[in-house]
Amino acid sequence: MPSRPARPRLEDVASRAGVSTASASLVLRGRPGPGAATREAVLDAARELGYRADRTASLLARRRTQLLGVTMDVSSTFHAELLEDLQAAADERGYDIVVSPQTRTRDERRAIESLLDFRCEALLLLGPRLPDAELAALAEEQHVVAVGRRARATGVDVVRAADDAGVGLAVEHLVGLGHRDIAFVDGPRGPIATLRRQGYRRAMKRLGLADEMLVVDGGGDEESGASAAAALPLALPPEPSRGHAAPLSGPRKATSGRSRMPSAVVAFNDRAALGLLDRLRRNGVDVPGDVSVVGYDDSFIARLATVDLTSVSQIPEAMATAAVEAATQRLDEGRTEPIELVLEPQLVVRGTTAPRGDRTTRGGGIREP
Amino acid sequence: MPSRPARPRLEDVASRAGVSTASASLVLRGRPGPGAATREAVLDAARELGYRADRTASLLARRRTQLLGVTMDVSSTFHAELLEDLQAAADERGYDIVVSPQTRTRDERRAIESLLDFRCEALLLLGPRLPDAELAALAEEQHVVAVGRRARATGVDVVRAADDAGVGLAVEHLVGLGHRDIAFVDGPRGPIATLRRQGYRRAMKRLGLADEMLVVDGGGDEESGASAAAALPLALPPEPSRGHAAPLSGPRKATSGRSRMPSAVVAFNDRAALGLLDRLRRNGVDVPGDVSVVGYDDSFIARLATVDLTSVSQIPEAMATAAVEAATQRLDEGRTEPIELVLEPQLVVRGTTAPRGDRTTRGGGIREP
């Protein structure tokens, strides 16, 4: 039970050190001014009293709060990773982070309101779903950085990865392994999926595989990926029979209007890829022996030894650093023109991709260390 | 670019409404006192000005901050779920939540410090790893609620699920399905694993299956679960051959000193169960045909249609509500004696458990709606 013995105030430290609160304040924040003797006295007093500044009071007195507000989707592992790096980057620049999770019962608007109440100096929105108009409106009152999403809203900074190029990397990798029939499992409607699909189409055309293009409906989660498996001309039974399924009995005409069976699939993201993988394997399709699969996000799950999914990384560290950088540029360096920073994604080759038709060799290309 | 047009202060609202700041403050916080006319005038003025109180100033002036600090492990989906419910529960009681994530580069201590700086009135620690002594020390200065972990630290409130009973439920379920050889995949050293293991042992004894007990080393993640598969006398090849493995060729003597093959496995948590599942299936073992598997946590991942794992739920909603309740009891109702709240977990039956030796029927018992 906290006895709340009136936690020490700055005044207590000051009087104990025999100086004014002004000097004490200066010393404790490491500002120049006070002489060596004063300095030491204050520091000692503070230590002895176990003093810790009341942030609320500091914030009120200071004009600045040095607070960056971050909205995130708690259920997204990608956001969780970003958060880690954001925290580190902010720390380095002397900022603190307030995170405001959005949940089923607490939408993005609500999350943002909460951040405004905290008087954050800039808002970093991870994968915001707010319409551009609203983003733009918000940007008139606050510094806002949209992370991981393309945004055509005036005034907001954007830090994102070149998703089209990322999918391009995946396609090139597969083509390098001899694949030609490469399908794409689409994501949920939105700017991100559009861009990734575009990347797929362009890459296929560029590599002379325009005729082999196949985009099937999907989504952003495991279930969508699993159901996408059914839509692929992969000779799967209509309903998945769990357990000992008969091994792949050869290509069979599918409903999708294309008869050739893809030997490789690029999925919208890792979660979809995971669902797809699971469904394929349960149906006796060997990955990567029969089909190679590439995900997107290089999420935690892709890296698991038991999953070992080849994936495209959005390099969260770089994104986080860039996002914080964007915010501090505005706050500390007076930048006023919005910027859009597009980072180049990286392909991380793991065990779900192999040379075409190769039923024994696993993987290919550079393996992660 | 934020033009920062001097956001309106309470004084602005007050003068526009033609009243004092005192009245305005009262009205805006819905406190009794001001008459209807004043009320309306203030509300109108506030609306017109787009006024929003400066939380920092409010906090400073009020003695209370109405803030609950939560530490969590961002990478834990269980924590993410808890957070959702915590947020809702806190909201209901007029508290706000500050979350302080712990990451690789920011340990629990650091996370707590940050919360203290925010002047939180109580600390809710999700699955704290701090040693009991440190918890106890913290509890002398602050109200602290340890969530999801047993703690023998004086002064801290504890809200957790009866993990031993939870594992008991799993065992009973399996026995009800005719299983007798039920193995347990252990978790990482710590109070949680100890309790669950205990639950397993007791249940087995209670059901007259003391001789069939088998505990194998495991851990808290997918990899540990996968490697546990090797330690089970399940006739698995020493190295997992990915892809088309020969189907299970019958019981084979294993290294573990017990020859009978378990027909069911209870894993320390869902992640371990997942690794185990994956390894088993890749080796041609049918789940639940050959072996039933039960996880723990009823995490997001267990619920995925593609995973559909029978699991024990720690009922996060109840835990979250109880945790917030514990905090508010201390803050608002003057409770000073520490409490330990032990919630009864629930078994959620899904598709990874089936009657023993039943290679066709899936599941058993009550299915989730």
Added chain:
DNA sequence: CGCTCGTTTTAAAGCGCTTTAAGTTACGAT
């Protein structure tokens, strides 16, 4: 020595809101 200048220290004025105690008003009761 008296004066100027640079360095160190501090008194005091807030930051924007809450709250207490005192002040008004209005009104029915005496």
Added chain:
DNA sequence: ATCGTAACTTAAAGCGCTTTAAAACGAGCG
């Protein structure tokens, strides 16, 4: 009319810290 009281309203004192403007103190100099 007069008083008491209930119902509002408000002036003013902080909350704990930062910061500005001015004071204090020496040192250096003519």
